[in-house]
Amino acid sequence: THIMGLTAYFQNRPKTQQLSSYAVASALRLGRWGLLNDMNSYSSGSNAKMEGLDFDLQVASLLQELPGAVNGNEEAFKAKLQVVRKDLLGPLSASSMESYLRVYPVLRRLQVLQEIEHAYSFISNCNAR
Numbered sequence: 530t531h532i533m534g535l536t537a538y539f540q541n542r543p544k545t546q547q548l549s550s551y552a553v554a555s556a557l558r559l560g561r562w563g564l565l566n567d568m569n570s571y572s573s574g575s576n577a578k579m580e581g582l583d584f585d586l587q588v589a590s591l592l593q594e595l596p597g598a599v600n601g602n603e604e605a606f607k608a609k610l611q612v613v614r615k616d617l618l619g620p621l622s623a624s625s626m627e628s629y630l631r632v633y634p635v636l637r638r639l640q641v642l643q644e645i646e647h648a649y650s651f652i653s654n655c656n657a658r
Contacts, residue, residue, distance in 0.1 A: 554585035595645070595648065614642055
């Protein structure tokens with residue numbers, strides 16, 4: 530992609546990490562898993578929090594941990610899932626006092642985490658059989 534070229538050309542520039550965060554988020558949303566695996570190594574979470582992409586990067590990281598969790602690294606996966614859930618508790622409690630429109634995006638993110646956990650339990654049950 531274009532961002533991979535820019536990342537390779539401008540390796541030591543601060544904006545490169547920001548572009549990489551956008552690339553991870555777009556690969557996640559488009560379902561381009563190969564690109565997601567390639568770009569997640571380029572990005573860091575430092576600029577993502579400022580841009581509102583921290584949840585997308587955390588979900589991408591969880592999805593990359595999923596095969597390892599099924600094959601025996603369950604503790605790291607569950608710990609990372611717990612951290613992502615705890616990160617959503619602050620915005621959930623703050624927005625729940627105001628309106629449904631403010632709390633809906635946080636509830637949607639919690640639903641995404643629940644679906645990832647269900648996928649993990651389904652895959653691990655299938656492998657156990």
